[in-house]
Amino acid sequence: MNHDAWLAALTGELRRHGVGPDLTGHVVAEAATHLAESGEPPLAVFGPPQAYARAVADSLGGPDQRPPRRRPGPVRLAARGITKRYRGRTVLDRVDLTVRAGEIAAVVGANGAGKSTFLRICAGLLSPDTGTVQVDGALGYCPQDGGTAEFLDPDEHFVLVGAGRGLSRRAARRNGRAGAAALDWTPPAGTQARHLSGGTRQKLNLVLARLGEPDVLLLDEPYQGFDRGTYLDFWHEVWRWRDAGKAIVVVTHLLNQLDRVDIVLDLTAQGERAA
Amino acid sequence: MTKILVVAESALRELLRRRSVLVILLLLPLAFYLSRRGDHLGQSIRFVCLGLGWALSTAALFAGSAARGIEPRLRLSGYRSPHLVFGRLLALWTVGVLLSVPYFVLILVDQHDVRYGAIALIMALTVVVAAPFGLLLSAVLPRELEGTLVLLTVVGLQMVMDPADETTRALPFWFSREIGTYAIDHTDGGYLTRGLIQGGTFAAVLTLLVAVAAAVRLRRRRHLRFA
Structure with missing residues (x-):
């Protein structure tokens, strides 16, 4: 493994261990300087990048749990009084959600609580029985x-x-590949979607939702099939999008990231109230 | 127009990559042709045209069903339903033309004393009608098996029913029998006119219905308002 490959791997591993971008840059720069000056192979000096990144993260007392928050912007998505019934059963009962630019909302709840239904209503793919959704900007849906x-x-x-977003072929490919790289994925040329693994297909799904920089992102459990590293990459991307001023709604049943989002909409409690 | 062309290109790529399906589609009209090649040359022309219609309708049915998963995303990505419908139709019509050309050449080589222009017209109308017919079936019958059974019924009825029977005019490929009679038996122009009117009407109505079905399915719901 040459210097550049080892440093690139270290950068990814530090990010996966929750080390912030400033500190990552500092650690990588320091390691690069040392390698350049010593001329020694990185594996001999620091060992495998995974192990070195783990050691750095441990020395910091664990991952950085709270990325910096920025002041939220104007309201991008406002769902008001959303009610949906299926075969006489009320799935959603007067649900409200307001998400501003620069905010992440997590929609949580048990199976059948109506999480995906709520997101489809927000995307305009399904009509509610009552209620409205106001969107300011372009929508991306995964x-x-x-x-x-x-x-x-x-x-x-x-x-x-x-093309739907008005991008040229070249721009669409470039943006798509850049989005894929952020998830540590290099899309293989000529491999049809049916031959991609479930997790890789979800990466494609996520990259497509993000194409054209929509202002509001609706993500329905987009990490299905992701391995742990990609899962962490995914959340880092979500935080980056938030910092770029996007409004993001993520349907999730994994609760360990909830301290990193701005709003939690729990449909389990809502469903119990309806029942 | 760019959006229609991009959808057409993508749909064409998808169709052309289903190689085994393409081979079957290509051979199906040949089987129809050869089934009557020995005893009634004229009938074999009528059958090959029905075979083309069946093959292309089936391709359209499966293409329409396969597209249902991605179309909502495309709609949200800035496409309007006419972009999606006419892009897909353009791809299917292209496949239909590619499918028809070898059979037209076969008839040119194998059949004599027939009106070739009228046969080309039957094939063109068949392509124009079959694509929206298959797409419409995929719109109203989301399960492919049901759509395939309806197609089987329609083409089967088209083959066995007497074209002189008024009720057969309600079948989408009736024009092929009517114009076929004009082309093969050298009858008067009335057959050509009736066939043209029926085929043209079906093409227009089916295309309109496909566009309406897509517009309804992919409509922007009233509860969603953009600032």
């Missing part, structure tokens, strides 16, 4: 499954979705 074309490869997906 469904729980589907959302890709079996016989197209990732680049062709980028071009197809990008």
Whole structure:
């Protein structure tokens, strides 16, 4: 493993261990200087990047749990009084949610609590029985499954979705590949979506939702099939999007990230109230 | 227009990558043709045209069903439903033309004393009608098996029913029998006119219905308002 590859791997591992960007840059720069001056192979000096990153994170007393928060901007999504019934059963009962630019809202709840239904209503793919959704800006939506074309490869997906957003072919491919790289994924040219693993297909799904920089992102359990590293990469991306002023709604049943979001909408409690 | 072309290109890529399906689609009309090649040359022309219609309708049915998963995302990404419908139709019509050309050449080589222009017209109308017919079936019957059974019924009825029977005019490929009679049996222009009117009407109505079905399914819901 040469210097550059080892340093790139270290950067990714530090991020996965929750080390903030400033400190990551500092640690990587310091390691690069040492390697340049000593001329020794990085594996001999520091060992594998995973182990070194773990050691750095441990020395800091664990991952940085609270990324810096910024002042939220104008309201981007306002759902008011959303009610939905299925076959006489009330799934959503007068649900309200307001998300501003620069905020992350997590929609949580048990299976069947109506999380995906609520997100589909927010995306305008499903009508509620009552209630309204006001959106300021463009919408990006990542469904729980589907959302890709079996016989197209990732680049062709980028071009197809990008054209809808007004992107040229080249810009769509470039943006799509940049989004994929942020999830530590290099889309293989010519590999059709049906040949991608479940987790990789979800990466594609997520990158497509983000294409064209929509102002409001609706993500329906987008991390299904992700390994731990990609899962952490995903949350780092979500925080980065928030810091870039996006309003994000994430449907999740994993509660260990809830201290890192701004709003929690618990539909379990809401469902119990309806019952 | 760019959006329609990008959808058409993507749909065409998807269709052309289903290689085994393409081979079956290509051979199906040939089977129809050969089934009557020995005893009635004229009938084999009518059958090959029905085979083309069936093959392309089936391709459209499956293409429409396969697209249901990604179309809501495309709608949210800035496409309007006409972009999606006409892009997909453009791809299917292209496949239909590619599918028809070898059979037209076959008839040119194998059949004599027929009106070739009228046969080309049947094939063109078949392509124009079959694509929206299959897409419409995929819109109203989301399960492919149900759509395939309806297609089987329609084409089966088209083959066995007497074209002189008024009720057969309600079948989408009736024009192929009517114009076929004009082309093969050298009848008067009335057959051509009736066939053209029926085929043209079906093409227009089916295309309109597909566009309406997509517009309804992919409509922006009233509860969603953009600032």
